[in-house]
Amino acid sequence: MQQFKRILIISMNPLSDIYNNGKTLTSFFEGYPRTHIAQLFFSSEQPQMRICNNFYRISDSDMIKSRISKEFQCGRKVLEENEHSAVQNVTNGKQIRKNNLTRLAREIVWNDNWDTKELKEWLDDFQPEIIFMVVGDVVFEYKIGLKLVERYKSKMALYITDDYIMPRRTLSVFWWIRRSYILNYLRKAVKRADIFFTISELMRQEYKRVLKRDSYVAVNMSPSLAEEPTNKNIEDHEISFVYAGGLHLNRYKVLHELACTLKEINMKTEKKCKLLIYSAQKITDRVKKQITIENVSDFMGGVECEQLKHILNRSTILVHVESFDKKNIYDTKLSLSTKIPEYLSVGKPILAIGPAEISSMQYLSDVASCVTNLDQMYSNIYELISNPKLLNNYGLLAREKYLKNHVAEHNREEMWKILGDLT
Structure with missing residues (x-):
């Protein structure tokens, strides 16, 4: 007992x-x-x-x-x-x-x-x-x-x-x-x-x-945030990337790089990618300008937990980022982001961008599309969004890891x- x-x-x-x-x-x-x-x-x-x-x-x-x-x-x-x-x-x-x-x-x-x-x-x-x-x-x-x-x-x-x-x-x-x-x-x-x-x-x-x-x-x-079956086919003509979390520790710089990459993909291909950034943190006008690109990325501010749950479920790809700056690598190397179990529970494909040596990136390495070199971001993302089966597979792997560990x-x-x- x-x-x-x-x-x-x-x-x-x-x-x-x-x-x-x-x-x-x-x-x-x-x-x-x-x-x-x-x-x-x-x-x-x-x-x-x-x-x-x-x-x-x-x-x-x-x-x-x-x-x-x-x-x-x-x-x-x-x-x-x-x-x-x-x-x-x-x-x-x-x-x-x-x-x-x-x-x-x-x-x-x-x-x-x-x-x-x-x-x-x-x-x-x-x-x-x-x-x-x-x-x-x-x-x-x-x-x-x-x-x-x-x-x-x-x-x-x-x-x-x-x-x-x-x-x-x-x-x-x-x-x-x-x-x-x-x-x-x-x-x-x-x-x-x-x-x-x-x-x-x-x-x-x-x-x-x-x-x-x-x-x-x-x-x-984390309680499961999934609202619907996670193994549905994902259409590739409208692709929403959703980031929900803090912008400190220079994470906003990585989101800027992601937004620029999505803009390039939109210009060079028939893909339509949109990055939506949700964070309750107060940010300066300078930071907001860096992460906002017209028709590509928007800063949405903070939302209530139940509303965020719906947003995560309506997304195509969930985004996790860690800074590549040396100081921030030291600060985050051994920690595991509290957002990861919530992402995994939704059963959506995850795009993780950050240094390979950080614990959060290592934890996601077998269930997410991981970009550990910014020079490879375009090719990694284009491959991901061009393959609906790969997207679905990452979603299933994420859900399995949630059920196993969280x-x-x-x-x-x-x-x-x-x-x-x-x-």
């Missing part, structure tokens, strides 16, 4: 149906008893309370105000959901952490002021049996998590979704100081953890080499069993 232990999730971002880590966490714990989940998080975002309603937030603003005035209560329970505030505050939060020096200063601000009477009462009331830590590039999160694990004698699960410790080609002294600081606490956390999860097979291999400990691979899960119910039960067996 399944044991449901009380799990305290500690992470930067709250549970969400929209944003990356929050969306991943939601996919893990949807259906878990609501009374057995609580979350302590460290941003100004508003959580979505669909699967849990027990949240405690401590933000950068709280920490700064608590240092200015001892009367200020640092952190508080979140009592209601406000979707508009969540969107607004994600943007503001990203503006705070621009450079490595600012991030080091941020660590100084996060002293023990977070450990308030109100937080202790909230935690005492919940009595966590397992602390599930999603760690990133802030050391105070490690410190808080490790302290609470010892205080409540909880079991500890550690989950890493993005890499901040592998060496980069950078001359920034502050980056290397931060990297050493983070790596030191990551080693402590890995040593203390009762169970260790990473997000991709490539990350598992690299971290096993560096940290001398193996991990379970826990990929993002069906939420099966993977959730497996993770819950691993956590429930911790003694």
Whole structure:
């Protein structure tokens, strides 16, 4: 019989149906008893309370105000959901952490002021049996998590979704100081953890080499977004390419290259290709101009989840891109995009453009048309859109991979069993 232990999730971002880590966490714990989940998080975002309603937030603003005035209560329970505030505050939060020096200063601000009477009462009331830590590039999160694990004698699960410790080609002294600081606490956390999860097979291999400990691979899960049979014949006279996701990390530059290639195909052949770009991110006029070409590509902005589901199903080809810039290759190499399981579930052919060494590209290599060299983009795409059987085959392969690796119910039960067996 399944044991449901009380799990305290500690992470930067709250549970969400929209944003990356929050969306991943939601996919893990949807259906878990609501009374057995609580979350302590460290941003100004508003959580979505669909699967849990027990949240405690401590933000950068709280920490700064608590240092200015001892009367200020640092952190508080979140009592209601406000979707508009969540969107607004994600943007503001990203503006705070621009450079490595600012991030080091941020660590100084996060002293023990977070450990308030109100937080202790909230935690005492919940009595966590397992602390599930999603760690990133802030050391105070490690410190808080490790302290609470010892205080409540909880079991500890550690989950890493993005890499901040592998060496980069950078001359920034502050980056290397931060990297050493983070790596030191990551080693402590890995040593203390009762169970260790990473997000991709490539990350598992690299971290096993560096940290001398193996991990379970826990990929993002997604409900199926398919609305109709995925093995229908695809006509090749009107071809819609749909990209849905972030434009940061210079992904917009790759979308610009794709739009230019589609324009060339439209001019030289009888094909009619159109690229539609959906993203909730605010972009500058300069970026919008780069990714928009008349009669070829349009920036559509953000849409609600249900509307996006219909858009993905009406598309001909789904597009995934990663930047070819060296810095961004380092940043994304070991991660697996949260968008990939959703794409796979639709059962549409996927066009993936990016460096071959990136985990997301490796993961899609056997089920998608992959462009790993921009000089070959025209020939790869023209071959793809000229062969309806190839398009249909890629759609079927995508769906098969989704059913094998990303069906939420099966993977959730497996993770819950691993956590429930911790003694």
